[in-house]
Amino acid sequence: MSPLKIPIVAVLVTCFVSPLALPAGDGKRDRLTKEQELARDLDKQERRLQGIREYASRSSGLSKEVEPLLADALRLQQQARKTLASGQTYVAERLKSASKNLGEAVEHLANARLNLKWDDDDGRSEPPDQDDRSEKDSARELERAYFRTAQLNFFARQKGAAGVSEWATLSRRFYQEGRAVFDKQEYFKARQLAKASAELSSAVEKYLQSQLPEELPPPPKVNRP
Amino acid sequence: MRWTAFSLRAQLALVLVAAVVTVAVAVLLIVQLVGSTEGLLVAEARRQTALAAQQLQQQLMERLRLDSDSPLALPAASRQLSLRAISETVLAGFPAVEGGYWLAAEGEVAGAVVEATGVQGPLKDLAPKARQTGQLEFTEVARGADVWVFSVVPVESGSGRAEVLAWSLKRLREVRSPGRLRLNAYLTVLALTSLLAVGSTLAVAIRLRRQVKVTTEGIRKLESDLDFLFPCSGGEFGEITDAVNRMSQQRKQLEVELRRHEQLAVLGRLVAGVAHEVRNPLNNLQLTLQLLLRNEAAPALAEQYGRLLKEVGRMEEIVQQLLSLVRRDSGERSSQPLAPVLRDSIAAVFLQSKQKDVQVALTLANGDKPVAVNRAQLQQVFVNLIRNAVEAAPERSSVSVNLSHDRSSARVSIADAGQGVSAQDQPQLFQPFFSTKPQGVGLGLAISREIVEAHSGRIVFECGPEGTTVTVSLPVDVESQKDRIDDC
Numbered sequence: 001m002s003p004l005k006i007p008i009v010a011v012l013v014t015c016f017v018s019p020l021a022l023p024a025g026d027g028k029r030d031r032l033t034k035e036q037e038l039a040r041d042l043d044k045q046e047r048r049l050q051g052i053r054e055y056a057s058r059s060s061g062l063s064k065e066v067e068p069l070l071a072d073a074l075r076l077q078q079q080a081r082k083t084l085a086s087g088q089t090y091v092a093e094r095l096k097s098a099s100k101n102l103g104e105a106v107e108h109l110a111n112a113r114l115n116l117k118w119d120d121d122d123g124r125s126e127p128p129d130q131d132d133r134s135e136k137d138s139a140r141e142l143e144r145a146y147f148r149t150a151q152l153n154f155f156a157r158q159k160g161a162a163g164v165s166e167w168a169t170l171s172r173r174f175y176q177e178g179r180a181v182f183d184k185q186e187y188f189k190a191r192q193l194a195k196a197s198a199e200l201s202s203a204v205e206k207y208l209q210s211q212l213p214e215e216l217p218p219p220p221k222v223n224r225p
Numbered sequence: 226m227r228w229t230a231f232s233l234r235a236q237l238a239l240v241l242v243a244a245v246v247t248v249a250v251a252v253l254l255i256v257q258l259v260g261s262t263e264g265l266l267v268a269e270a271r272r273q274t275a276l277a278a279q280q281l282q283q284q285l286m287e288r289l290r291l292d293s294d295s296p297l298a299l300p301a302a303s304r305q306l307s308l309r310a311i312s313e314t315v316l317a318g319f320p321a322v323e324g325g326y327w328l329a330a331e332g333e334v335a336g337a338v339v340e341a342t343g344v345q346g347p348l349k350d351l352a353p354k355a356r357q358t359g360q361l362e363f364t365e366v367a368r369g370a371d372v373w374v375f376s377v378v379p380v381e382s383g384s385g386r387a388e389v390l391a392w393s394l395k396r397l398r399e400v401r402s403p404g405r406l407r408l409n410a411y412l413t414v415l416a417l418t419s420l421l422a423v424g425s426t427l428a429v430a431i432r433l434r435r436q437v438k439v440t441t442e443g444i445r446k447l448e449s450d451l452d453f454l455f456p457c458s459g460g461e462f463g464e465i466t467d468a469v470n471r472m473s474q475q476r477k478q479l480e481v482e483l484r485r486h487e488q489l490a491v492l493g494r495l496v497a498g499v500a501h502e503v504r505n506p507l508n509n510l511q512l513t514l515q516l517l518l519r520n521e522a523a524p525a526l527a528e529q530y531g532r533l534l535k536e537v538g539r540m541e542e543i544v545q546q547l548l549s550l551v552r553r554d555s556g557e558r559s560s561q562p563l564a565p566v567l568r569d570s571i572a573a574v575f576l577q578s579k580q581k582d583v584q585v586a587l588t589l590a591n592g593d594k595p596v597a598v599n600r601a602q603l604q605q606v607f608v609n610l611i612r613n614a615v616e617a618a619p620e621r622s623s624v625s626v627n628l629s630h631d632r633s634s635a636r637v638s639i640a641d642a643g644q645g646v647s648a649q650d651q652p653q654l655f656q657p658f659f660s661t662k663p664q665g666v667g668l669g670l671a672i673s674r675e676i677v678e679a680h681s682g683r684i685v686f687e688c689g690p691e692g693t694t695v696t697v698s699l700p701v702d703v704e705s706q707k708d709r710i711d712d713c
Contacts, residue, residue: 090300097294144291147284150317151310158306202292205310209303 038084042077042096048120049073049103055118055125056110065113066106069170073102076207094210101203102167105196109174112192128188138187141194145175148201155204160211164204171200237430244426248419252412263400267374270395271363274376277319278361281391282378284311285326289380297389301335308336316393324393327352327377343368344375344394351377352390359387372397436462444469451477485656489675492657496547504544511537546668558680559600560702562593563628563635566600570607571626574615582621585611590629597702602676609669610639610695616662617643617693630701634682637697645688654686 049070056066076099084092111117116125117132131137152168155161161168178193288311289295296307312325316338325337327348334344347366354377355362361378374395379387439455440462446453451473455466514537518530564587571585578585607626614624618641627638646654646661653659655674660667677684682699 094303144287147314150314154310154313205307206294209299209306212302212306 034089035084038089038092038096039081042080042084045096045100045103046074046077049077049099051120051123052103052107052110052118055114055123056106058114062110062113066109068166069102069106069109072167073099073106076102091210094206098203098206098210101199101206105170105174105199105203108192108196108199112178112189112196115189132191133187134191135185135187138182138191138194141191141198142175142178142182145171145178145194145197145201148198149175152201152204155201155208158208158211160208161204164207167200167204167207171197171204174200237426237433241423241426241430244419244423248416248423252416252419255412255415266397266400267365267372270372270374270397271376273319273322274324274374274393274395275361275363275378277316277322277324277393278376278378278391280315280318281312281324281326281393282380284315285380285389285391305336309338310336312336312338319393322393322395324391326380327390327392329356329388329390344373344392347373347375348377348390348392351375351392355379355390356387368396370399372400440466440469447473451480488657492547496544500544500548504541507537507541507544511541543666543668546666546672557599558597560595560597561600562595563598563603563637563699564589564593566598566604567607567626567628567637570604570611573604573608574612577612578615578624581615581618583615583618584623585615585626586623587626587628590627592630593628594630594635595702596635596699598680598699599676603680606673606676606697607637607639609673610697613669614639614641614643614693614695617641617645619643633700634698635701637699638694639696640692640694642692645693646686651686651688655684 053063053066053070056070057063076095080092080095080099083095107118107120114125115127117128118125149172152171156165156168174193174197178190178197181193182190285296285308288307289297296304299307308326316322316324323338323344326335327333328335329352332349334348337344347364351362351364356379359379359381361376364375364377366373366375374397375392376394377390377392380389380391381387436458443453443455443466447469454470454473457463458466511534514530514534518527518534521527521530567587571587574585611624611626618624622642624639624641627640629636629638650659650661655670656667657671658667659671660669674684677697677699680699682697685696685698687694687696
C-alpha cells in the first residue's frame with residue numbers, strides 16, 4: 001500500500017466502520033437528546049407565538065379575538081415544559097404540537113382578518129399573490145377542514161374533551177365563516193379560515209392524545225428486505 | 226271461432242296446459258328472483274364497501290401527505306384515537322358498514338369501527354393480495370346464514386409496499402341457508418299445491434268427461450228402451466240421472482195410461498156398435514122366449530126355454546157392463562152418506578152369501594160423512610167388490626166391509642179370507658176382460674176402477690197371507706161438510 005493511500009483508507013474506516021463498531025448508544029443518551037431538542041423547539045415556538053401576537057396586534061379587534069387562543073397556546077407551552085421536566089417526553093411533545101396548532105390557527109386567522117400573508121422567518125407580511133387566491137386550493141382546504149370538524153364529534157366523546165370544547169366551537173365557526181366567504185369569492189380569506197379551522201381540530205386531537213395514559217413510543221421503523 | 230265451438234275435452238285440456246305452464250313459469254321466476262336478489266345484495270354490499278374503503282384510504286393518505294405529524298408513527302393509543310376519528314367520520318356516511326385500517330407489519334386492526342370480532346382471519350388472507358396488486362380487493366366470507374363482504378385497499382405512504390391498508394365490511398344477515406331453506410319450503414308447498422290443483426283439475430275433467438259420456442249413452446239407450454234406468458250415482462250427475470229416471474218412469478206410466486185409454490176408446494166404439502146391433506135382436510129373442518115359455522105346457526121344453534132366457538139375460542148383462550165401461554163420465558152426483566149405499570150393496574149379494582154361508586158385516590169406524598157420488602154407479606162398484614169377496618171367501622167364513630173417514634177422504638175396505646190372487650195376475654186385475662174365474666167376463670174390476678177414478682177416487686188391491694183387501698178411497702164432500710157445520 002502506498003503511503004498516499006493510507007490516509008484515504010483511514011478516513012474510509014473512520015467513516016464506515018467506526019459507527020458499526022461503536023455501541024448504538026444507550027437510552028439515556030437518546031432521551032436526553034430528544035428532550036433537548038424538544039426544549040429547543042419550545043423556545044423557538046415561544047418566540048414564534050410572540051411574533052404572531054405582534055402580527056395580530058395590528059388590529060385591536062383581531063388582537064382581542066386571538067388573545068384567548070394565544071393564551072391557551074402559551075399555557076400548553078408551560079405544561080409541556082413541566083411534563084418534559086418530569087420525564088414525560090411524549091406528553092410534552094403532544095402538548096407542544098397542540099400549542100403549535102393553536103399558534104398556526106391564530107396566524108391563519110390573522111392572515112384572513114388582515115388580508116395579508118405573514119412570514120414567520122422574517123416577521124414580515126405581504127398581500128397574497130395570485131396563487132393564494134386560487135379557488136381550487138380554497139375549496140380543497142375547506143374540504144379538509146370539513147372532514148376535520150366532522151371528527152370533532154368523535155373527539156367530543158373522549159376523556160378530557162370538555163377542557164377544549166371552546167377550540168372545537170371555534171373550529172366549526174371558522175369553517176362556517178370560511179364557507180361563507182368562499183361563496184363571496186374571497187378565496188384567500190376562505191383558505192386561511194379553513195386552515196385555522198383545521199389547525200384547531202388538530203389541536204384538539206393532539207391535546208386529547210396528551211391526556212391518554214402514557215405509552216412507550218413504538219420502535220423505529222427499519223426497512224427490511 | 227267462439228269458445229263454445231271447442232269441445233269440453235279440448236277446453237279442459239287447454240285449461241290444464243295453461244295451469245301447468247303458469248305454475249312452471251311462476252316457479253322459475255321465483256327461483257330466478259331469489260338468485261338475483263342475493264346477487265344484487267352482494268353487489269350492492271361490494272359497491273358500498275369499496276366506496277367506504279377508498280374513502281378511508283384517501284383520508285389517511287391526505288393526512289399523511291399534509292400533516293407532518295403522522296398518526297402511524299404514534300404510540301398505539303394515540304394512533305388508535307387518530308385512526309378511529311378518521312374511520313368513524315368516514316363510515317358515518319355508510320350505514321351498516323364497518324371498517325378501519327389494517328397494519329400489515331403488526332398483522333392487526335387499528336382504528337376500527339367494528340361491532341364484533343372475526344374480521345382478523347379474512348383480513349389476514351386478503352391484505353397480502355391487496356398489497357401485492359396495489360389495488361382494491363374483495364372477498365366474500367360465508368358465516369352460517371350470513372355473508373360478509375370485505376373490501377381492502379392499500380394506503381400508499383410513499384415507502385414502497387403499503388404498510389397500512391384501509392378495509393371495510395358489510396355483514397349481510399341471513400342471505401344464505403335458512404333463508405334458502407325457507408324459500409325451498411315455500412317452493413315445495415307451492416309446487417305441491419300446484420300439483421294438487423292440476424291433479425284436481427285433471428280428475429274433475431276425467432270425471433266430467435266420463436259422466437257426460439255415461440249420460441249421453443244412457444239417453445241414447447233410453448230412446449230405444451223405455452225400461453232403461455240409469456244406475457244410482459252420487460253428486461250433481463247423480464241428481465241429473467235420478468231426474469231422468471223419474472222422468473222416464475212417469476213417461477212409462479203415462480204411456481201405459483194412454484194405452485189403456487186408447488184400448489177403452491177402441492172398446493167404446495166397438496161396444497157402441499155391438500150394443501146397437503145386438504141389443505135389439507136380444508130384446509126380440511127375450512120377448513119371443515118369454516112368449517114361448519108362457520104358452521109351453523111340456524115341462525121339458527119349458528125348462529129349455531127358461532135356460533135360454535137365462536142365457537139371453539146374461540148376454541144383456543154383458544152388453545150393459547160393456548156400456549158402463551166405455552161411459553167415461555160419472556153421471557149426475559149428489560152428496561150422500563155411503564153407509565146406505567153399502568147396506569144396499571150387501572143386500573144385493575145376500576143370496577150368494579147365504580148359499581156359501583158367508584157372513585158380510587158392515588162396520589163404521591168413525592161415522593158416516595157425505596160423499597158426492599152417483600149412487601147407482603157407486604153401488605155397482607161395491608156390489609162387484611163384495612160379490613168378488615164372497616166368491617173368493619171360503620164357506621162359513623166372513624167378509625168385512627169397513628167404512629172410515631179422515632179429513633179429506635172416505636175409505637171403504639172390503640176384506641175376505643180367501644186365497645187371494647197370484648203375484649203374476651195382480652198387475653192385470655183391473656185390465657178389461659181379465660178374470661181368474663172360469664165363467665168370468667173380466668169386466669167387473671175394470672168397470673169398478675173406471676167408476677172410482679171418474680169420482681176422483683182410487684182403488685187399491687192388497688193381497689196377503691190372511692186374505693185380500695180391496696180399498697176404495699173417495700174424496701169427501703167438503704162443501705157439504707161445511708154446510709152441516711154451519712147449520713149446527
